[in-house]
Amino acid sequence: MGAPLPCSDPFALSEVRMNLPLSAQLINLCAALLLLIAFAMLSQRRILSLINLYAMQGLMLSISTAIVASYSGQHHLYYSAGLTLLLKVLVLPWILHRLIRRLSVKWDVETMFNIPTTMLIGIGLVVFAFNLAAPISQMAGTVTKSTLGIAMASVLLSFLMMITRSKAIPQVVGFLSMENGLFFAATSATYGMPMVVELGIALDVLVGVFILGIFFFQIREAFDSLDLKHMEKLKDD
Amino acid sequence: MNASALLHQLFQNVLVLLAAPLLLGWVNQCRAWLQNRSGPGVLQPLRNLLKLFHKDAVLAHNASALFRATPYILFACMWLATALVPVIATDMPLSPAVDVIVLVGIFALARVFISLAAMDIGTAFGTLGARREMLVGFLAEPALLMVLFTASTISHSTSLITIVETLAHKQFVLYPSMAFAAVAFVMVLLAENARIPVDNPTTHLELTMIHEAMVLEYSARHLALVEWASALKLLAYTTIGIALFVPWGIAGIGDWAALPGAILLMLLKLVTAGAGLALLETLSAKMRVFRVPEFMGTAFLLAVLGLLTHFLLESGGTA
Numbered sequence: 001m002g003a004p005l006p007c008s009d010p011f012a013l014s015e016v017r018m019n020l021p022l023s024a025q026l027i028n029l030c031a032a033l034l035l036l037i038a039f040a041m042l043s044q045r046r047i048l049s050l051i052n053l054y055a056m057q058g059l060m061l062s063i064s065t066a067i068v069a070s071y072s073g074q075h076h077l078y079y080s081a082g083l084t085l086l087l088k089v090l091v092l093p094w095i096l097h098r099l100i101r102r103l104s105v106k107w108d109v110e111t112m113f114n115i116p117t118t119m120l121i122g123i124g125l126v127v128f129a130f131n132l133a134a135p136i137s138q139m140a141g142t143v144t145k146s147t148l149g150i151a152m153a154s155v156l157l158s159f160l161m162m163i164t165r166s167k168a169i170p171q172v173v174g175f176l177s178m179e180n181g182l183f184f185a186a187t188s189a190t191y192g193m194p195m196v197v198e199l200g201i202a203l204d205v206l207v208g209v210f211i212l213g214i215f216f217f218q219i220r221e222a223f224d225s226l227d228l229k230h231m232e233k234l235k236d237d
Numbered sequence: 238m239n240a241s242a243l244l245h246q247l248f249q250n251v252l253v254l255l256a257a258p259l260l261l262g263w264v265n266q267c268r269a270w271l272q273n274r275s276g277p278g279v280l281q282p283l284r285n286l287l288k289l290f291h292k293d294a295v296l297a298h299n300a301s302a303l304f305r306a307t308p309y310i311l312f313a314c315m316w317l318a319t320a321l322v323p324v325i326a327t328d329m330p331l332s333p334a335v336d337v338i339v340l341v342g343i344f345a346l347a348r349v350f351i352s353l354a355a356m357d358i359g360t361a362f363g364t365l366g367a368r369r370e371m372l373v374g375f376l377a378e379p380a381l382l383m384v385l386f387t388a389s390t391i392s393h394s395t396s397l398i399t400i401v402e403t404l405a406h407k408q409f410v411l412y413p414s415m416a417f418a419a420v421a422f423v424m425v426l427l428a429e430n431a432r433i434p435v436d437n438p439t440t441h442l443e444l445t446m447i448h449e450a451m452v453l454e455y456s457a458r459h460l461a462l463v464e465w466a467s468a469l470k471l472l473a474y475t476t477i478g479i480a481l482f483v484p485w486g487i488a489g490i491g492d493w494a495a496l497p498g499a500i501l502l503m504l505l506k507l508v509t510a511g512a513g514l515a516l517l518e519t520l521s522a523k524m525r526v527f528r529v530p531e532f533m534g535t536a537f538l539l540a541v542l543g544l545l546t547h548f549l550l551e552s553g554g555t556a
Contacts (some may be wrong), residue, residue, distance in 0.1 A: 025411040032413030035546065036420065036539075043535055116534045123538055123545075130549050149549050218517045 030064035059089030151185035248354030269302025376533035383540030417543030
């Protein structure tokens with residue numbers, strides 16, 4: 001008989017592809033959870049839960065960055081993991097919580113499409129992103145290359161969230177989670193950006209949230225509502 | 238087929254019959270504790286069954302033979318389904334004959350019969366319940382199939398035995414796709430077993446009922462069989478979930494020494510799963526019937542996402 005052919009064993013294939021180290025598997029798990037959270041955000045009706053989900057996304061991002069750092073030995077990634085933890089899990093959600101308390105908005109029932117349609121479009125975007133990322137991730141030499149598709153999918157999903165929501169705060173959360181997706185894409189494709197760039201982006205995000213927070217109050221002063229549809233009247237015709 | 242495997246199969250069949258009402262009682266007890274009530278005790282569903290079996294059955298005048306036969310068919314379907322799931326060992330003579338698609342088919346068969354029986358008498362509530370049950374069922378079934386297909390693509394087989402063998406006894410691997418499948422499966426479990434976000438099992442308001450509205454006309458031994466079948470269904474779903482997502486500790490083929498440990502571990506998993514289910518039910522509020530399609534649609538999409546991530550992350554660049 002001799003040695004059995006590889007194809008005769010149903011488990012052979014799964015063993016070949018499962019030779020990834022445990023840390024890579026953990027990163028893949030984090031990536032999958034990121035995508036799961038992105039979908040949860042897309043289907044969420046309450047602003048309060050949306051912000052909590054954003055904090056969870058930041059936590060996942062921080063954990064996966066720390067795992068990538070320990071696996072690849074790139075020490076600057078530890079700093080960016082810590083920065084993510086501080087900024088996106090603690091400071092920004094805290095600011096947003098304060099904002100919605102001050103603005104006393106808890107509900108966001110209005111979406112442009114109903115939620116199942118949005119989710120269906122989301123699935124289409126995920127397929128698109130996976131296809132788009134496949135040739136890129138084959139060229140990348142990092143252990144996290146297969147998560148690039150998920151990173152692009154979460155960028156597109158956040159973009160979709162910004163398009164389908166009409167209120168201001170969910171749009172800002174969508175913007176922030178898009179930044180999360182981009183950060184994850186950078187980590188998975190090239191083990192992160194240089195430290196200076198990362199610090200710059202973190203500062204930008206922080207300042208952006210402050211400015212948008214001031215905008216919220218101005219918008220509410222002008223229109224008595226946070227619905228951005230009212231801003232279409234500002235066009236002169 | 239050897240005698241020991243046959244013995245084990247018989248043992249499991251008897252065990253699940255007793256375990257199903259106990260699991261239901263445990264879930265109810267946990268819910269009572271979480272709501273600051275003392276609760277009726279874990280044995281209450283068993284006591285209810287005993288009481289119902291001693292009563293005289295009352296039938297409507299226009300009840301057909303289908304109405305009388307349905308409790309037995311329902312009970313047989315659910316007992317078979319529970320017997321097919323590898324609960325404590327993978328060495329079972331019945332299981333190789335069926336795979337996960339047949340399992341879903343058995344659930345569908347039971348659903349068709351209970352819905353027909355509910356419409357048989359011709360009362361408004363029975364018809365209402367049957368229609369809602371079909372609505373939930375036709376949305377939950379594809380989601381369940383997708384969850385099972387995710388597990389099947391990992392183990393290259395639709396046989397539940399092979400799936401469990403692959404996940405439990407091969408080298409330990411994290412499957413991100415199973416995270417999606419697990420969330421989708423919990424949603425399907427809640428919908429299919431008439432638990433809280435979809436249906437309230439303890440409601441007395443007929444207009445909000447789904448499953449209870451269908452069995453309003455049953456009494457005595459018929460009702461007992463229907464309720465026992467519901468308990469078996471809950472146990473079947475819980476054991477399928479355990480087999481797919483936390484199969485570790487199940488006894489392998491011909492591994493009789495591991496059996497007592499496997500039984501203990503299974504008991505522990507069931508207790509944890511029951512407490513988790515009660516917690517989930519206490520934390521969530523019942524949703525409107527018109528929200529159910531959205532809930533089930535989300536479950537289906539999550540299961541599809543599981544399949545997609547499987548092809549992206551777990552095929553290791555061969556895609």
